[in-house]
Amino acid sequence: MISITDKVKHRIRLGSLNCSACARSYPITNFIPRFVARQKNYAESFGYEWSRHWQTQLDRYSGLPISRERFFRETGWDKQLNGQIILEAGSGAGRFTEHAASTGATVISFDYSSAVEANYRNNGNSQNVLIVQASIYEMPFREDYFDKVFCIGVMQHTPDPQKAFICLSKALKSGGKIAIDVYQKYKWWKQVTITRYYVRPLTKKIPFPELYSFCRLWVKFWWPFIGLSAKLTGRRFLNRFLLIPDYRDIHTFSDEMHREWATLDSFDMLSAAYDFPQSKGSVISWFKKAGLTEVDVNYGGSLVVGRGSKK
Ligand SMILES: C[S@@+](CC[C@H](N)C(=O)[O-])C[C@H]1O[C@@H](n2cnc3c(N)ncnc32)[C@H](O)[C@@H]1O
Numbered sequence: 001m002i003s004i005t006d007k008v009k010h011r012i013r014l015g016s017l018n019c020s021a022c023a024r025s026y027p028i029t030n031f032i033p034r035f036v037a038r039q040k041n042y043a044e045s046f047g048y049e050w051s052r053h054w055q056t057q058l059d060r061y062s063g064l065p066i067s068r069e070r071f072f073r074e075t076g077w078d079k080q081l082n083g084q085i086i087l088e089a090g091s092g093a094g095r096f097t098e099h100a101a102s103t104g105a106t107v108i109s110f111d112y113s114s115a116v117e118a119n120y121r122n123n124g125n126s127q128n129v130l131i132v133q134a135s136i137y138e139m140p141f142r143e144d145y146f147d148k149v150f151c152i153g154v155m156q157h158t159p160d161p162q163k164a165f166i167c168l169s170k171a172l173k174s175g176g177k178i179a180i181d182v183y184q185k186y187k188w189w190k191q192v193t194i195t196r197y198y199v200r201p202l203t204k205k206i207p208f209p210e211l212y213s214f215c216r217l218w219v220k221f222w223w224p225f226i227g228l229s230a231k232l233t234g235r236r237f238l239n240r241f242l243l244i245p246d247y248r249d250i251h252t253f254s255d256e257m258h259r260e261w262a263t264l265d266s267f268d269m270l271s272a273a274y275d276f277p278q279s280k281g282s283v284i285s286w287f288k289k290a291g292l293t294e295v296d297v298n299y300g301g302s303l304v305v306g307r308g309s310k311k
Pocket of ligand 1 (some may be wrong): 039043046057076089090091092093094095096111112113126134135136137151152153154157158268309
């Protein structure tokens with residue numbers, strides 16, 4: 001048995017994990033244990049997106065502490081967690097993995113899609129990070145095991161967010177803490193104004209390369225106009241209508257990087273197989289159903305952010 005702290009020394013590029021109890025075998029490819037079927041699954045739009053944007057949202061690439069601040073704000077966890085074990089569900093390219101690892105804890109980070117390859121490029125060399133391909137619904141981990149569990153930017157993209165939450169909460173050990181966020185479901189009169197919910201049922205059927213090329217051109221074409229519209233009106237409504245996330249008045253990076261983020265997020269919202277926003281009340285009910293205590297659920301921008309502990 002290789003301990004996680006020794007794992008970089010003992011990295012296995014190609015191999016298998018064999019379970020003597022259930023006689024099943026799981027491949028290890030490109031240093032990543034795979035607990036998913038070989039065929040592509042519903043999350044593969046994310047695999048596509050993170051393979052193209054494997055660095056885009058990483059703080060070490062943007063030069064701004066955007067993910068770091070969000071990670072510690074949403075989790076509320078200490079900056080030092082030496083000796084603890086953290087589970088990250090739905091890592092994407094690993095923008096939060098690096099900050100979880102910065103606490104000194106051992107981080108087991110998994111994702112259902114081939115985004116694990118991007119995360120391996122970004123965080124695979126960290127001594128205290130282990131990257132695994134698996135689904136929240138069939139986690140290959142012990143129950144009642146982890147000190148901390150976090151899941152940021154993922155729940156709304158699963159077919160059954162409540163079930164996903166219950167699965168995750170089972171991984172927590174007694175006294176452990178969980179932190180999640182999910183897109184906010186607004187009152188109906190505001191929800192009906194969000195254009196992506198009309199367009200996405202069609203766009204998610206378009207092959208990823210075509211949709212991605214479209215998003216890139218769409219952003220390039222509209223970019224000067226949405227900038228002008230925001231300047232003239234003082235409001236960012238044109239970009240919302242056109243489904244082009246524009247962070248120019250939020251983050252201070254180069255125009256090229258702004259367009260990179262816009263292309264990534266535009267593709268993200270148009271390609272996802274599932275997009276189930278949640279009300280604050282629903283999220284509170286998940287925590288109650290899971291039997292968690294110290295429940296703290298709040299709005300955070302366009303998100304509902306929830307934290308709790310296991311008795
Ligand atoms: C919008 S991305 C967010 C990635 C990362 N957490 C971030 O915020 O940058 C959503 C991620 O959830 C993953 N995902 C979706 N369903 C999943 C499941 N059942 N189990 C694990 N990961 C899942 C996708 O593959 C994708 O990488």
